[in-house]
Amino acid sequence: MLELDHIVHFINRDPAQAVYEWKKYGLKAILGGSHTKWGTYNSLLYFGLSYIEYLAVENLEVASQSENPLISQLLRDSKQFEGFGQICFRTDNILKLKEDLQKKGYHPTEIFDGKRLRDDGVLISWKMLFIQSDGPLPYPFFIQWSQSEHERLEDLKQNGLLPEKQEGQVIESISFVVSNARDVAADWARLFGVSVDSQIKINVGRSDIIFYDKNASNDLMQIHNLKGDRPFLVEINPPISTSPITVLSDCYK
Template sequence: MKLEWDHVVHYVNDPEQAAEQCRSAGLTVIAGGSHEKWGTWNRLLYADLTYMEFIGIENEAVVRESEERNLISLDSLKHLPGDEAMSRIALRTDDLDKAAKALQEKGLAADIRYGEHRTADGTLLKWRMLPIEGETAGVPYPFLMEWGDDEAARRQMLSQLGALTHESGPIQAAGAVWETPDPDAVTAEWSRLFGFQQDGTDLFLNGCRFSFQKGRRAGMKEVQLTAATGLAGSKLKIGSGRYVFLVEEHN
């Protein structure tokens, strides 16, 4: 079963304002759309197929009263308006049914949901997702995604939208940093559940490093991206989250 880093959930009060911050730095951000049945809306920043989702509340009543309970939209109520925080990551898989069965066998509450949002041009995009209840040492579990199209088709679609080209130059996802009172517990649990390679309190997935540092306030603090030009060596702060642009290494 294949796993890739799909995206980051970053709660903000105004996704378009977050998008403008990124655009001011030479980054392309596109309109994702509205999650009509969950009451949220977003803007998307792509680093190839890994993306940053700036997600906000569009209709609080829908978020609270939706017939289908959704962890991602409900968590917006925990954070907003006071804490514009990075939250979970999503992992992309090519076999969500197999992933769900494996996680359920490991004791997790994980049921497949069907997601959709309507883009700015009215197109309805659909996917399947696996929200996972619970957390370890204050850090919520990742959730899983399965897109209807294969990666080549999605990359072509995003290229046609201009989402993969940035004025500041190309970027790639490199890693993320969390704080937690017990980094050892989190890395051991995530390794057990998802099969990450582990080195101390660092986990690795297809060249990306997920680092867990000791701290009193648990949560995701930083996303690391490589940049060949332009933004290399710089940082961008949005809400309480940091985007750090590392210098791309050349062999």
């Protein structure tokens, strides 16, 4: 079963800025560390085991040589905007997932190995899988962690990286603005093996993915998404604010 793992928020500044910004709202974001092989670094805002990743380029020369599709997208998108760029779902069997995607007619990439040295000296490792796409909206990507969910949760709690308040919160929905909402929703529903409801929404795990057409009369969408086919709003349950707030150029509630 797939669950939302994280949302990637591209930034053009030190990821420590996210830690500072979220402290204003009473939430604890943490420094992640460096992906030395990819030339990037990050900070993380956890809600349970799901999180927002604030990803930035640390070494442009290394990042420019990376074959990781996420790093390539970061380099492209960050020239135009800061904000949400990608979403990732976790699996416990990435090899089978790749086979299933191929059977459905999608074109998954090779499986990438990832690792990051945390600030406390702990080495975190994982595997990643992407889907090739020629359209303006990248497909979500997938991750399999080397630790079990229980091990990861206990590690976060024991090291003070996940406050009790945030442990009980979940990422309830991610809203996208896209060129053709019905077509995209149908495609993603087929990818995940779910159905589309009347609001052009699909549910994967505990999170909803909502699609809006570019010409939809949604004021929030018009204000916060001038970047093309990308996410524009992340909603947390219980909410972090009574009305939408802008943090590092994109919108949360």
